[in-house]
Amino acid sequence: MTPPPLSRVRWTSAVVLAALGAGTVRAGRRLRAIPVLPVTPAATTAGVPRAAGWRLLTARGVEPDAATFLAACAHAEREGLRVLDLLPADLATERALGLLRLVDPARYRQDRLGEGRGAGFAVLVTEEVLARAGVAAGGPRHAPAELLALTRRLKEYAADSTGLAIAPGLSCGGPEGLSGPARATELRAQGLPPGALAAAQLGGLALLAGVAVRQGRWGAAAAGLYWLQPYLALGGPGSPLRPADLARATAARPVRSLGAALRTAAAAGRAPAGGDASAEAAQDAARAAAYREELAAGTERFLETRRPDCPWCGSGPLTVRVRVPDLLQGKPGRFTLEQCEACGHVFQNPRLTPAGLEFYYRDFYDGRGGEGAGTVFGRLGAAYRGRAEMLLPYGDPASWLDVGTGHGHFCNAARAVWPRTRFDGLDMGDGVREAERRGWVETGYQGQFPEFASKLAGQYEVVSMYHYLEHTRDPLAELDAAAAVLAPGGYLTIELPDPESRMARLLGPAWLPWFQPQHQHLVPAANLREALADRGFTVLAEEHGPAHQGNDFFGAVALTATRLAPDPDRPWGPPATPGARALAGAVRLAALPAFAGAAVLDTLRTVAARRTDGGNAYRMLARKDVR
Known part of the structure; x- marks a missing residue:
């Protein structure tokens, strides 16, 4: 076999060496901070x-x-x-x-x-x-x-x-002296996936071994830096830490790291032991039994009768945009989004009943999926800040109601932009009460927004609806409620998926913002502008590129992987079998290169969206006219 060119060898080693050097310097700097x-x-x-x-x-x-x-x-x-x-x-x-x-x-x-x-x-x-x-x-x-x-x-x-x-x-x-199960338990406690981290650690060690063996002095330098990294970062005069095992950990680092990774990988697939694990297993069993009983009656009862006209403008004809199963959780059912040929409005038809919405939302934002959803929302800080900053040129609000607040992540982040503003939140779920306990909102209202319209009439200077309207059964009624709750001269700010995005046609059913079966309506920007004008609002600003969410390709890979191999442990599915687990593992492993490529494509797509002001979502800021 022909050995790789020297330039490639040095380049690979130089990248590893630079990454290790940067990590060492960063660790030392953070320690001293x-x-x-x-x-x-x-x-x-x-x-x-x-x-x-x-x-x-x-x-x-x-x-x-x-x-x-x-x-x-x-x-x-x-x-x-x-x-x-x-x-x-x-x-x-x-x-x-x-x-x-x-x-x-x-x-x-x-x-x-x-x-x-x-x-x-x-x-x-x-x-x-x-x-x-x-x-x-x-x-x-x-x-x-x-x-x-x-x-x-x-x-x-x-x-x-x-x-x-x-x-x-x-x-x-x-x-x-951490065992594999103990280390896996600690990683889970921090919200970190032990299996993925063990695989990454093993991959990194394999890369280091490869460069050390095949790449001469450059490779040896990279391996040596990894070996000495603990002492370089934590040792030396003036270090505020004095690890008792620093000498041993440095001298035996490759062996100790390999052993820790192998033990963690072996423990990652096993359920944690102890009372908490028993309680969790009991909860899973009860959840599965409840789903089996509910699904015995079928899912057709969760859908209303198909309507022949558009719920936005009342006209027709309608054309099918996409038909998809539940790609978010893999629950039984199939859903259709239709588009009005007159106004372009896209809506679920037939739409879910309230009981259907409860069934398909269950264990997504709370319960089984609550921690994962919270982690995702917690990583949207840049988006939250962009939403909050959109209002900067127009006022300094004293009161702000965030409708569809969930657990209040936006309100928590927006306080950094508006420290003197009182943030309240409204949502259907129990998360709004938790947001109140955390102090992320001052007051949490639980229920349907239109039901609070008369009670809260004229009380707020700002009402926000970020990725909320598309979840509602009647978005026009929600806009009416916002108009009632706002004081004259107040501001309404909305962010929505853009059904006119080019990626919607390119990716078809795998376009994440279709988000079936949760999204009931996808509203073109022109339709929203007209609806706001009809309710006495003047649109002050509209943003497309800045509202783009960089998940088109990554989301398409994730939805496709779920479609090919749903989670075998989902309580609404059949009992997990070794074959189902093996298939899910194989699909996840095969999807890793696709996820890496998707991340690169999403980065490029985000740059293009920012420059062309054409993303997969849009924001609109409107002022309620003083009459």
Whole structure:
């Protein structure tokens, strides 16, 4: 076999070397950005503020002294923190490196949507946050995985007042010795997929071994940098951490990393053990039984009679745009979107009944799918900021109602743009109550928006509907409600999928914004402008490119993979078999290159959308006329 050209060898090695070098420098920079608590002898703590109102949650085997506790309270009060994760000074090497990969301390507090991260050994929390989060202040010591999950939850209740600090007087309580199942459990507690991370780690080790063997000095340099990375990032004079295992972890890093990856990969496919796993299994069994009973009556009853005319303009004829099954969850049923030839409105026909909507929404935004949906919404910070900033040239609102708020992610993020604005939220689901408990909205209204129109008449300066109208049964009634709730001169801001997008025709049924069976209506921009004018609004701004969501190709791959091999463990499907699991695994593995290519295409498509102002969605800002 002809060896690869020297230029390619050096290029590959140089890329690996540069990536490792950048990661090492980044880890060192982030480590030095973490505050270090002062070492205060217990005998000299008289001047430290009292610890009233604080609770320190610790892992088993961790015994903080009074001086550490009081120093942590003083630091948190001085910095305006309500949650403070304490890093033991002897934190294990790989645990420290893993945390520094996930957290940029310089941005952590300001990232209102960022997930809570910590070391898993000690967390200082105000009693007020614990109460709102529904966490008992007392109780037994926790396992590190439990504290990691708790830190993640607590940051949701202290979105801009959660921090990290190194506690020199705090010890981990013993040597680090994580088994594969324990590591997999800790990764799941942080919302991270153990199987995917183990595969990535094994792939990286294989790449390093390949360059070390085949690429001479360049490859050896890359492998050597990986080997020495723990000491370069965490060791040396002035390091605020003193990992007890730093020398061993550095000397045996390739072997230890390989062993950890193999153990995690082996444990990733197994269900976690313990009481929580038993409770989860019982919930899954009950959920599956409920779905079997409901599906025994068939899904045809979830659809209304097909209508012959357009619900937007009342005319016809109609043409079929797409026919698709449920590609989101793989629930039984088939759905049709038709388009009005007169006005271009696209709508589900026949549409789902209210009972059908409840059935197909169930376990998507809550229940079985709640955590995944929350993770997705938590990563849309740039989109939320763009929506909030659209209003900057036009006013400084005191009150804002976000309709279809879900768990309030937009309101939480928008506070960074409008810190003096009161944000309230409205939604059908229980998530709006959780948003209120978290403090992401001041008041959460649960129910249908038109039902609140008279109660909230004239009370808001801004009403927003972001990717909400397409989910409603009667979008014109929703616009009527918005007109009623807004004060004269108030602003209505809307974001919707654009059914006129070129990608809708290119990708056909695999275009993600069809989002069947949840999306009931897809409204062309011209139709929305006309409807707003009919209700006494003047459109001030319209954006297409900035509203584009870069998921066309990635979403098409995901929907196609789901169509070929639905989740074998879905409770509404047949009992999982080894064959179904093998097929799902094979499809997911085969889809990995397609996902990588789709990500590249979506990046290019997003650039094109921004430049041409033609994306897969649009935003519109309108002012209610003063009469």
